[in-house]
Amino acid sequence: MAHKLQSEIRKKLIDAFTKSKEEYLSGQYLANLIGCSRTAVWKHIEELRKEGFELEAVRRKGYRITKTPEKVTPDEIRLGLQTETLGRQIHHEESVDSTQKIAHRLAYEGAQEGTVIIAEEQLSGRGRMDRRWHSPKSTGVWMSVILRPNIPPPKAPQLTLITAVAVVQAIEELTDLTPQIKWPNDILMNGKKVTGILTELQADADRIISIIIGIGINVNQELDDYPDELKDIATSISIEKGEKLSRAELIRVLLAKLENLYKLYLDKGFYPIKLLWESYAVSIGKNLTARTITGSIYGKALGITEDGVLMIEDSSGKVHHVYSADIEL
Ligand code: BTN
Numbered sequence: 047m048a049h050k051l052q053s054e055i056r057k058k059l060i061d062a063f064t065k066s067k068e069e070y071l072s073g074q075y076l077a078n079l080i081g082c083s084r085t086a087v088w089k090h091i092e093e094l095r096k097e098g099f100e101l102e103a104v105r106r107k108g109y110r111i112t113k114t115p116e117k118v119t120p121d122e123i124r125l126g127l128q129t130e131t132l133g134r135q136i137h138h139e140e141s142v143d144s145t146q147k148i149a150h151r152l153a154y155e156g157a158q159e160g161t162v163i164i165a166e167e168q169l170s171g172r173g174r175m176d177r178r179w180h181s182p183k184s185t186g187v188w189m190s191v192i193l194r195p196n197i198p199p200p201k202a203p204q205l206t207l208i209t210a211v212a213v214v215q216a217i218e219e220l221t222d223l224t225p226q227i228k229w230p231n232d233i234l235m236n237g238k239k240v241t242g243i244l245t246e247l248q249a250d251a252d253r254i255i256s257i258i259i260g261i262g263i264n265v266n267q268e269l270d271d272y273p274d275e276l277k278d279i280a281t282s283i284s285i286e287k288g289e290k291l292s293r294a295e296l297i298r299v300l301l302a303k304l305e306n307l308y309k310l311y312l313d314k315g316f317y318p319i320k321l322l323w324e325s326y327a328v329s330i331g332k333n334l335t336a337r338t339i340t341g342s343i344y345g346k347a348l349g350i351t352e353d354g355v356l357m358i359e360d361s362s363g364k365v366h367h368v369y370s371a372d373i374e375l
Pocket of ligand 1: 144146168170172179190232241
């Protein structure tokens with residue numbers, strides 16, 4: 047309880063510094079805001095310093111933040127976060143098996159919509175089709191988001207496509223790179239994978255209880271950080287951009303984009319998302335092979351249906367609907 051109270055107070059402090067931007071906030075102002083003494087404010091400021099924040103304290107003016115830590119702690123992410131729901135509850139862990147696993151437990155226990163679980167490192171990061179997801183320490187965004195949309199279970203894959211669009215928009219906003227989406231959920235740069243998305247469900251037959259969206263973004267890895275088997279197929283934003291990017295800023299922008307697209311989707315349906323998704327897709331109009339569990343389909347990708355299903359036209363003119371597959375371009 048005491049711990050919870052402390053983090054609630056720090057949340058208030060961070061929100062105040064977010065609003066004040068470069069301005070100083072006086073000790074008295076902060077004390078009134080959180081309803082404690084100025085000495086207690088000072089103790090909270092010391093806690094923020096321990097987390098890696100640098101704060102300037104000037105007599106008669108007060109405090110302001112001058113530098114933020116390169117961690118993805120809740121305080122660091124909240125500083126400047128522009129969302130209403132997503133990321134309002136953040137669980138940050140140093141090292142976990144998989145953020146998906148924690149998200150499933152929290153969702154089951156009733157976590158509110160928009161709860162985010164972030165880890166610096168995952169020891170058994172999960173990918174699609176039971177693959178491993180390489181998640182080394184403090185170099186990427188390893189994050190799960192809990193959503194509770196009121197939609198029928200078959201529509202859940204649409205959330206993967208919404209997330210892919212949000213990731214592309216976030217990377218485009220922060221860099222001059224132009225990532226592309228490979229159906230259904232890979233984000234590529236120069237043909238190599240920079241992001242993977244894994245959408246999992248807690249549902250009854252006719253009702254979604256929660257959707258857990260797992261997002262893995264390779265941000266600050268160098269080529270040498272990858273094991274040999276990944277070197278030819280994976281890349282990171284910093285490899286492509288030539289410099290490092292703040293993971294916390296990327297998370298903030300991504301959560302804002304995802305929230306906007308999610309609202310648009312709940313309000314207007316999938317059609318506007320479909321148009322955006324197709325505008326970023328690498329495979330549409332191209333010939334490709336889709337390897338499904340029942341066999342391979344070769345043909346031209348026509349686009350996606352209203353439900354996010356890939357349509358492939360084979361040489362006989364027959365159109366196949368592909369729900370789940372590995373795509374080779
Ligand atoms: C894929 O492309 O196969 C999907 C990869 C998804 C990786 C993310 S990282 C955060 C979350 N936790 C996991 O264990 N997996 C997802």
